[in-house]
Amino acid sequence: MGGSWRLLERPVEYDTVHSALTTSAAGGIVLVGAAGVGKTTLARTVTADLDAPVRWAACTESSRAIPLGAFAPWIRDPASRDPLALLSSARENLIAGARPVVGVDDAHLLDQLSATLLHQIAVEGSARIVATVRAGEPLPGAVLSLWKDGYLERYELAPLAERQCVELVEAVLSGPLEGLSADVMWERSAGNPLYLRNMVEAALATGGLSRVDGIWQLRGPAAVPSGLAELLHERLARAEQPVRDVLTMLALHEPFDLELLVDLEGEEAVDAAELAGLITIGPDTGGEAARFTHPLLGEVVRSRLGRVSARRRRGRIVAALRDHPLDTAAERIRMAQLCVDSDQPVDTGLLIAAAKDAVALSDLPLGEKLARAARDRGGGLPAAELLSRALLWQGHPRAAYAELAGFDPAQLDEFELLIWGLPVASLRFWAYGDAAGCRAVLTLMTDRVEHPALRLAVDAIQAMVAVHENRIDDGITLAEHVLAQPNSPRQAVDFAAFAAGLAMPPAGRGLDFAPIAVRCRATRKPTDGIIRAMIRYGEVLALISVGNLDAAERRACESGQFATSGQFAGWAIEKISVGAVAVCRGRLRDAVRALEQALAALAAESALPWQLPAQLLLARAYATLGDVASAEQILVAADRHSGSHTAVHEPHRLLARAWVAAADHNCYTAVEFARAAADLAHRSGQYGFEAEALHHAARFGDRTVAARLDALRTRVQGPLAGLYARHAAAVAEPGTRGLAAVSLELEHAGLLPAAADAAAQAVPRHDHAGQRRLSAEATARALRLAARCDGATTPALVAVARPLPITAREREITALIARGLTNREIAERLVVSTRTVEGHIYRACGKLDATDREHLAALVWPHDPPELG
Structure with a gap:
């Protein structure tokens, strides 16, 4: 600490x-x-x-x-x-x-x-x-x-608010606290400073609270420290035995239906517990229920309850609830947890149903626990499949594969083959990067699965694979086929929607994804919470791609109701959505916070593939802030995710490299990477992302992309392609009116970094025309917009901040001189001749009256020289 x-x-x-x-x-x-x-x-x-x-x-x-x-x-x-x-x-x-x-x-x-x-x-x-x-x-x-x-x-005196709790814990830990962990701590401590302190110290002592990639995160159950336990036990000790019996039952099953609790423990005991301030009675689904007045009271009661006594008491609850309907996921999960640790017979079907519910709610450790219990009680392939999925989403692919390796596909009927094949194909492709092994499993299912509805599930996972392999048209065609069939199973719909959500926005079909997203939100029983989180991410991408940033932000910030640390993966994907919107809007510090927290949450024994979108966005955010070293470090980490299973993200990787080059003052290289990103996007059918990459090239100063952007206007849904084309045309034209107008348009659209660049790009043209007042106004506007973007340092903004009469290439060369590179090393880096480099230095020295190359570098970069990239 x-x-x-x-x-x-x-x-x-x-x-x-x-x-x-x-x-x-x-x-x-x-x-x-x-x-x-x-x-x-x-x-x-x-x-x-x-x-x-x-x-x-x-x-x-x-x-x-x-x-x-x-x-x-x-x-x-x-x-x-x-x-x-x-x-x-x-x-x-x-x-x-x-x-x-x-x-x-x-x-x-x-x-x-x-x-x-x-x-x-x-x-x-x-x-x-x-x-x-x-x-x-x-x-x-x-x-x-x-x-x-x-x-x-x-x-x-009221308890601390959540913001105050986070402030206190972060001050003690001297570092940021993961948002999901902060929520859990606040809920468990109920804002009580003493309870919070004891909880944090106990979690540090047991290793439940640890620092991952600079972010403190809480995982697993938090032990109640002895000091706090004694404080709470002192209060419990003053209660009569009937009251303690009520508390014991409530500790095993909270919230507890009031009528049932009265039947089991008696009206007087329940009343006494309420009057003593140990429990509260309030509304619950279908009636009233009892809860502890403080969350940690239940943990203290459970800590002082022996296993035999707990099993017997859980058995009493199970017997009392045996005939009650289990209509909701919460009811099934709570009943399954009771049964597993009771002295009553356990229904394996209930365990499997509850494990499905837990996975659908993104609570992966709970899903793992229930699925493992079902497997150990003869749950067979259905239990093994659920257990494998829960392990995979937690980043344990080897353990996930081991759960399914013992089944012989030749001995399975077509339904069982589908249950086995979908996770095995997923593991082969996304966890191991084994495209050939994945195709072999898909071929096996295609050959043997004949039922039309089951075939749709195979088509859906093939759509997911095609999209990730950057076969955008194939993936969208398969996904739309699955979604169009009225008999498509829920899992097939989820898989197809995920594929469409990842493919349609970069393909320029963001509007087409809107009804798919609405359909998935209307489904009350998702099959997999992580897939559903990825569908929501796709919806955010779609809204961004059509320029509806306000709706994208609302959707990204709609909490998924994550309440336990076991839901870390779904919570992390939500944070990636928040980061994606923040990068577009220029809220770069917010983006960095959200994306770093997502990456820390997703840290696991195996690099999880959904880390890659977060890493590429984070590299862009760092680069836009001018932090080259951090951006390069993130890109190195992103290189762990490469291969056909991540090919859909390759254009994004190239654009991230473009931004790192731009931050490193290598504008020509930045333009080349942005064009390469656009070319790769075009070849794979990512026309929407092609337009975005070309626009970035224009922001870097490329005057050649206007016609290509104009041609994309009919292929990309929404107004952004037209806006990008107008910006590129204004960059290519010699005047300043176009840049001023498009800067206002970009600001109105919420794209503040691009708006700042457009304003900055007009400054040297005003200077050239001798329009000092207009130049000052454009400079002020560019810097004002940059300040709203947390001090963004794009090439255009850097030029405005250092208004020297030198070209972009001359500025790039002086940056390399400031790092200590020789003329030959600069030539090799820029792929030009040494004589060309010397010519640029000679002309720049003449413009600035510099005596030599070192003097020239000091004039252009009077403060800390840029870091070596």
């Missing part, structure tokens, strides 16, 4: 307490809240800042047994047995001086005489009072009357 636990600033609460002790008409304040919520810390922080003397009394269970035990330090003659004398002595010393402040910690533990003294001081106003009271505890009447009769203010 880099930092230490500190008081989190709570300005509203601080001001409330401070006002009550200084300027308020009331005589002070009583802070009420749960144990560990920060009452004492807040009170002592405020009183430490006061000018008045402060006298603190801390109450305990032992002090409560002694008359005036809390105020014993202020009694001059403690041997006296006269209560009035003791009371008078304590009062006299407590209020001595100019209206002091009396602080009482845990005032609910005051003995009667101490409570009377505190009440007397409040009534006469001889001192200001600040007291803390634990919520839900019985209070002496004199303490209760402090605020009921208006002598003191009462303030209920």
Whole structure:
């Protein structure tokens, strides 16, 4: 841990307490809240800042047994047995001086005489009072009357908000916390600072909280540390046995249907548990249900329950629920979990159904657990297939393949062959990059599977394979065929929609994907949560491709309701969608945060293929920010994902390299990479991405792509191709009006980095024409837009920031000189002759009156020279 636990600033609460002790008409304040919520810390922080003397009394269970035990330090003659004398002595010393402040910690533990003294001081106003009271505890009447009769203010101290929890934990860990882990921590701690601290320290000690690629992430169950367990157990110990029985049942099955809980444990016990503040009763599906008042109470109860007793109690719950309908995924999952660990017989069919539900909800560890239980109880191929899928999506391909390797496809009927073949083909292709092995499995299924509906599932996975191999037309044709059939199985529809979502946007058919996305959202029972997350990603890409960035952002930010760390893969894909929109809008820091968190979440024993889109977007974001080293490092990591199974992303890889070259001040190389990306996209049918890549070339200064972009306007759906073509035409034309107009259009479309580039590209033309006022206005606009993009440093913006009368090639050469390269090394790098390099240096020295090449480099790059790429 880099930092230490500190008081989190709570300005509203601080001001409330401070006002009550200084300027308020009331005589002070009583802070009420749960144990560990920060009452004492807040009170002592405020009183430490006061000018008045402060006298603190801390109450305990032992002090409560002694008359005036809390105020014993202020009694001059403690041997006296006269209560009035003791009371008078304590009062006299407590209020001595100019209206002091009396602080009482845990005032609910005051003995009667101490409570009377505190009440007397409040009534006469001889001192200001600040007291803390634990919520839900019985209070002496004199303490209760402090605020009921208006002598003191009462303030209920609320738990921390999620943002505050994240701020506190990140300060302690000295690093960013994964968003999904932050959600889980906040939910589990309920915003209680003490619980949060104990949870974090315990997770660090057990390895459940670790740093991956610079991001702290929580995985697996978080143990309840002994200190916190004792604190909670102290509260539980005061409950009667019937109440503890209620809590034990609830710990095994939360939320618990209220009527069923009453049947099992009795009405009086349930009422007593509620009145003690240990459980709450609230609405739930189909009626009312009981829940713990704090999530960690259940964990403490479970930690003190033996295995035999737990199995027996779960058995009672299972028997009581045996005839209840299991209509929802949550009901099936909860029942399956109960059965697995109970003393009742287990229905393997229920385990398989629940495992399917867990995988559909993207909770992969839970799906693995239930599928493994089903396999161990004779679940056969259906259980093995689910287990294999859960393992694959968690990045464990070898274990996933091992679950299916023992089945002989020759012994399987066509339905079983499909269940076996789909994951085996997927493993061969995406996990191992074995295209030939994948094709062999697909051929086997094509030859033997004859049922029309089952054949559609084979067609759907063939569509996925074709798209990833960058056979865009083949993939879209197969996907549309599957989607057009009324009898297509749900899994086939999901696979086909995934293929279409990955292919249609870069193909320039983003509008065509809209009804497919609507159809998939309307399906209430997805077969695979990760596939569904990828379909949503495809919808975001489609909306971006047609220029509807507002809708894309709304869709990307619609939470998938991820509530456990086991849903990390689906959560990560959601973050990639958020990052894709942020890159287009120029919110580069937001993009970096989202994409780095996604990559950290996807870290596994095997490099997961869906890391690649995140890496390529992240490299572009870093490059646009001018961080060449980080961008290059990301591209090196992305090289692990190469082969036919990732060919669809190759144009994107080339464009990322273009941006790294641009950030490295190699504009000619950047243009070449962007053109190469466009050419590859064209050959594979990615006409939408071809248009995007050509537009990037125009942003780098390429004046040759306007006609090619104009020809794409009829092949690419949406307005962006036309907008790109107008920008490229303005770059090719000698005037400035076109660039000014297209900059406004790009800004209106939300493409702020491109808008900044268009404005910047007009500046040297104004300068050439002697239009100083227009040049200044264009410069100001470009830099203003760049600031909105977190300080983007594109080639056009760099030229505006350093308005020197040299060409782009001369600027590129001076950047290489600043790194220490010789003329020969520069020539080799730029693939030109040494004499050509010397000619550029000679002309640039003449323009800037530089004495030599080193002087020239210092003039062009007066600050830190660019890093070596």
